[in-house]
Amino acid sequence: MKNLEYLWKDIEVTEKENEYLEKRFAEMSVKEKYILEGAVQIVEVNNASDLINLTEQLSNFDFYYKATDNKTLGEYVARHKECASNEILPFIKIDHLGNEYHEDFNGVFTDNGYVYQRNTLKQIYDGSNLDKMTGDDWTVKIKVGNKDYPEGVWIILPDYEFSSLEPDEMAIALDALGTNKWSRCALLDAKCVVPNIKELAEQYDSIEELISDGNNFGYVCDEQGQGRAFFTEHLESAMELEGCTRLDFALDISQNLNCYDFAPKEDKLERYGRLLASKNGIVEPDTILGDNFDYTLYAKADIDNRGLVPCKNGFIKSNGEQFHYEFSKKLDSMGISME
Structure with missing residues (x-):
């Protein structure tokens, strides 16, 4: 190169x-x-x-x-x-x-x-x-090398070859390394765009497992929870509440956001209040009452009524709904508190 x-x-x-x-x-x-x-x-x-x-x-x-x-x-x-x-x-x-x-x-x-x-x-x-500056679009990036390329190359996830059917990050990187198998490579480094996911390279036994979770987490983040309002803030707040430092657990949290009641921070409360008022059928948009409704005040009342607690990206609490584990081990074996 x-x-x-x-x-x-x-x-x-x-x-x-x-x-x-x-x-x-x-x-x-x-x-x-x-x-x-x-x-x-x-x-x-x-x-x-x-x-x-x-x-x-x-x-x-x-x-x-x-x-x-x-x-x-x-x-x-x-x-x-x-x-x-x-x-x-x-x-x-x-x-x-x-x-x-x-x-x-x-x-x-x-x-x-x-x-x-x-x-x-x-x-x-x-x-x-x-x-x-974020370094463009990425969720997880891994550095992989082999005996012919010991300094390694970086790969950005998620990779979309499965849907586009065009060579993407992984195929191009493997080609540069002169191989077609991850088993012939070594993981040199790994990072997640979410800063609390630390020591990512130590969390997986194989490159394939890390790529699988990295891709899945990337797809979720790219899709923004299939258009869910305030998805990123909601996800990061739930991760903060759980003290999440593992990618596999972050992936499970992303699939269980219904377990966490959430409202965004002050500068987004007006929009949140509008969405909430419409959802609850309180007022109709583009009406006299709708034009004179205090959506921020309504949002703050909702936060108080549900007992949400402040966090970095807004207000949150666990609501007691069942959490379904698919990608991570149960937290008892991971040493992570669900308090």
């Missing part, structure tokens, strides 16, 4: 920006690096702000692995986008298809594949909010 440090070594950066970029590039997955190789040919990078904004939004680019020219691009599109079978693939004008696709999407070819910009980038970094 190419050394991409040149991207920020030749531009003016502050000490904190340099520290951020060094960490971001050090933990960049193989797929992210391949995307970045093309993205810098599409988006102009003149300063540290441009580069940080770009590395925060690599998920706004699509990457077609090993589509390095019109012919291989046409084959990729036919096979993965149009689901062409092996029987009809020989009859597809793949050169022509690839050329048309390239002209339509105006992407770039790199040594590793085809990159094109799917969405417009936002100005996320303003020069003063480095602490708000």
Whole structure:
């Protein structure tokens, strides 16, 4: 893989920006690096702000692995986008298809594949909010190496090859490692975007088990509890209440949020009150009473009535509903309190 440090070594950066970029590039997955190789040919990078904004939004680019020219691009599109079978693939004008696709999407070819910009980038970094940068879209990231690549590579989860049927993080990383089996690899490091999940690499006996839970937790977080209001705050508050430090238990908590009554913190109480009033049939929106209803006060009354206690992301308490374990061991054997 190419050394991409040149991207920020030749531009003016502050000490904190340099520290951020060094960490971001050090933990960049193989797929992210391949995307970045093309993205810098599409988006102009003149300063540290441009580069940080770009590395925060690599998920706004699509990457077609090993589509390095019109012919291989046409084959990729036919096979993965149009689901062409092996029987009809020989009859597809793949050169022509690839050329048309390239002209339509105006992407770039790199040594590793085809990159094109799917969405417009936002100005996320303003020069003063480095602490708000997350390193783009990820839930769990693992670092895996083997005897041929002892320094290892990072992989971002969740991986979506099972649904997209396109090579994603895991397949691309395994290819870079020169293997097709996790059993031939060693886990070097692991992290979760939820900060209280600590020592993640020590929690699993195999890479496969960690990947399975990492993917499942990632899918849940990406789906936001299938559109559940205040899902992330609710989940993190339940984890805080339980003193959760394990990924498998976090996954179980995410499937049992009905066991926890929750309300968000002060700045979101007005929206919460609106949703609650509508759910309870108290007032109708866009009516005289609805327009003159104090939704924040109603939310606070609900918090008091249910006896919710303050936490980092709002107010919460366990409501006594049965907790169903699917991914983790029962807490007696994990040493975690349910108080």
